[in-house]
Amino acid sequence: MVVSSVTNLPEWRLAFDLDKNNRVYVMRPKQESKFLTSLPKETKVGIGKRHFDLSGSIKEAPFALLLSNKFDSIVHYDEVVNMYNIVHSSLDYPDVRKKLSQLDEDTQLTLWLYTKKQATLSSLAHILMVHPKTIEYRLEKIRQATQLNPKVGIDLLPLTVAYLKEKTDNLGILETEL
Secondary structure: OEEEOOOOOOOOOOEEEOOOOEEEEOOOHHHHHHHHHOOOOOOEEEEOOOOOOHHHHHHHHHHHHHOOOOOOOEEEHHHHHHHHHHHOOOOOOHHHHHHHHOOOHHHHHHHHHHHHHOOOHHHHHHHHOOOHHHHHHHHHHHHHHHOOOOOOHHHHHHHHHHHHHHHOOOHHHHHHHO
16 A cells, blocks of 8 residues: 655555655554554545555556545545556547646546546535535536536546546656655
């Protein structure tokens, strides 16, 4: 697993720093839950799949970490493995990506959770702890900025790809650090 935090990260027998804010931890699955509960609240975690060869799991964890957020602070690679193929494909929408990156973080997060959870507006509002009208407003803000409607399936694809490419832009740097 890779753990990211702005506070001091705990020591562990098999751990090494990836950079100043990220540390790789290697542990048995039965040790994970106790370890995760000991982490500070603002910590984000990416967890790779179990592999015979540890390097496979260690390489997957940074990708999962990049897709974590304040509502999904622990992301397992199994949950986002299909997104990995999209990120590493030649599929890209640079104009959409540029326009999305200019939107505030809450609006981008709303788009991601709307896509990932395939939630209704009211259930998404409940997850984000906002009024459903706020979700409507944010989706409309995305539509106005990109000329793509997130509520329309064919428009959701370029929005999702652009979001994923933007969020994982530093993946190559993290992979190089490993």
